[in-house]
Amino acid sequence: MTRLLASSTFRLAALYLGLFSLSAALLFGFIYLSTAGFAQHQTDEIIETEIDALAEQFNQQGMVGLVRALDRRSASARATRGLYLLTDANFKPLVGNLSRWPDEEPDADGWVTFALQYADEASGDFGRARIFRLRGPLHLLVGRDIREQKAFEALMLDSLIWGAAITFALALAGGTLMSRAMLRRVDAINDTSREIIAGDFSRRVPVSGSGDEFDRLAGNLNAMLDQIERLMAGMKQVTSNIAHDLRTPLNRLRGRLEQALIGNPDPDAYREALAGSIEEADNLLKTFAALLNIAQAEAGATRERFAAVDLAALIRDVADLYDPLAEERGLTLKVDAPAASPVQGDRHLLFQAVANLLDNAIKFTAAANAPDKSIAIRLDQASPGVDIVVQDHGPGIPLDQRTRVLDPFVRLEDSRSEPGNGLGLSLAAAVAQLHGGTLALDDNRPGLRATLSLPVGPAG
Ligand SMILES: Nc1ncnc2c1ncn2[C@@H]1O[C@H](COP(=O)(O)OP(=O)(O)OP(=O)(O)O)[C@@H](O)[C@H]1O
Numbered sequence: 001m002t003r004l005l006a007s008s009t010f011r012l013a014a015l016y017l018g019l020f021s022l023s024a025a026l027l028f029g030f031i032y033l034s035t036a037g038f039a040q041h042q043t044d045e046i047i048e049t050e051i052d053a054l055a056e057q058f059n060q061q062g063m064v065g066l067v068r069a070l071d072r073r074s075a076s077a078r079a080t081r082g083l084y085l086l087t088d089a090n091f092k093p094l095v096g097n098l099s100r101w102p103d104e105e106p107d108a109d110g111w112v113t114f115a116l117q118y119a120d121e122a123s124g125d126f127g128r129a130r131i132f133r134l135r136g137p138l139h140l141l142v143g144r145d146i147r148e149q150k151a152f153e154a155l156m157l158d159s160l161i162w163g164a165a166i167t168f169a170l171a172l173a174g175g176t177l178m179s180r181a182m183l184r185r186v187d188a189i190n191d192t193s194r195e196i197i198a199g200d201f202s203r204r205v206p207v208s209g210s211g212d213e214f215d216r217l218a219g220n221l222n223a224m225l226d227q228i229e230r231l232m233a234g235m236k237q238v239t240s241n242i243a244h245d246l247r248t249p250l251n252r253l254r255g256r257l258e259q260a261l262i263g264n265p266d267p268d269a270y271r272e273a274l275a276g277s278i279e280e281a282d283n284l285l286k287t288f289a290a291l292l293n294i295a296q297a298e299a300g301a302t303r304e305r306f307a308a309v310d311l312a313a314l315i316r317d318v319a320d321l322y323d324p325l326a327e328e329r330g331l332t333l334k335v336d337a338p339a340a341s342p343v344q345g346d347r348h349l350l351f352q353a354v355a356n357l358l359d360n361a362i363k364f365t366a367a368a369n370a371p372d373k374s375i376a377i378r379l380d381q382a383s384p385g386v387d388i389v390v391q392d393h394g395p396g397i398p399l400d401q402r403t404r405v406l407d408p409f410v411r412l413e414d415s416r417s418e419p420g421n422g423l424g425l426s427l428a429a430a431v432a433q434l435h436g437g438t439l440a441l442d443d444n445r446p447g448l449r450a451t452l453s454l455p456v457g458p459a460g
Pocket residue numbers: 290356360361364365392394395396397405410411412413415419420421422423424425426447448
């Protein structure tokens with residue numbers, strides 16, 4: 001109950017209830033006052049007409065005429081509901097159907113509403129009349145029994161009060177039910193979150209199927225949980241891959257050193273063992289550097305360091321670095337890098353990404369001993385951004401493997417003979433994503449065409 005009272009829906013419902021009650025009260029009050037006012041106005045008009053008629057009698061026949069008229073009218077007053085009373089100077093009744101002069105004070109015009117007392121019957125009803133002072137000095141009262149009007153007013157007031165009470169009760173019940181319903185749905189979300197916090201990641205927020213705001217919220221939360229679960233699964237995979245892929249070279253390194261230690265103490269053998277160990281250590285360092293770069297790109301932390309990067313110059317630098325390797329492996333490298341709009345980015349990571357694409361092209365084309373030994377790297381001004389395209393005529397990557405090779409540590413069967421850890425394409429893809437771009441792998445018929453597309457202008 002306290003939770004219900006503290007809920008924002010209930011408070012909102014209470015606020016509406018207050019406003020609603022206020023306007024209902026104003027409306028009912030207005031109806032009551034105008035209806036009652038209208039009835040009184042009608043009565044007053046009838047009394048005025050009667051006064052006019054009596055004044056006519058008085059003018060024509062003097063006091064005798066007036067008294068006769070009053071007598072006549074009093075006799076038939078039961079049907080007309082008229083009230084008449086003529087008294088002497090001390091308010092002692094002379095003619096009329098009232099037993100006594102009213103105690104109530106009249107207003108400035110002589111109008112008065114008073115407790116009724118007939119000459120012939122006791123009653124607790126009300127009359128309305130106008131009173132005059134005549135010559136003599138006599139007092140005259142002409143009015144109407146308004147018990148029916150009063151009863152109608154009372155009835156109306158009763159109905160209005162009951163109506164208001166019922167309206168209030170209905171609004172209160174409606175507000176409570178509404179906030180209960182809302183609270184139930186929020187509770188469902190809360191329960192699910194608690195279970196997830198407690199460790200059950202498979203839990204999802206229930207969706208009612210009505211497609212309302214709560215369903216949309218639940219849908220978004222569920223999509224978010226799916227995404228988190230996917231990311232966590234990916235992270236677990238990468239972690240175990242890292243553990244596995246680092247253990248192998250470390251074991252190899254350890255084996256080499258151990259062998260050198262227990263073997264014959266020949267300085268040449270030592271030298272060879274040390275050189276091999278250094279190579280192995282270098283390999284490990286390279287893997288670490290690649291993993292670090294990927295982590296950096298995926299965290300998006302480097303975005304603050306973004307600056308304008310001249311891609312044409314970058315491509316030429318990468319090509320210069322790999323030209324000797326291509327030549328050594330009997331390949332020709334063709335570079336086509338015309339000046340293009342600079343992109344906002346991290347030059348170091350972009351360099352690593354492009355270098356990995358070119359490294360792959362050289363490595364796998366040479367390993368497969370492809371007949372066409374030309375490799376090309378070029379910069380294309382594409383419509384919204386720029387494309388860096390690396391093409392080779394090597395073995396290429398089968399269509400069904402092109403998404404998989406973007407995952408860390410994935411290497412295809414045929415490429416095991418070449419050095420590497422399967423991190424190059426992951427890095428290139430992560431770098432593309434960091435810059436708001438994409439990495440696409442296509443068939444170069446034969447060979448692979450890798451396209452790194454980057455948007456021009458501020459990234460993100
Ligand atoms: N140009 C290419 N031609 C043929 N196969 C390729 C090419 N580029 C990549 N691949 C395949 O995709 C796999 C993953 O490439 P990636 O660059 O991620 O790893 P790697 O080159 O094997 O190792 P690293 O880049 O870490 O040295 C490679 O092992 C290879 O099987």
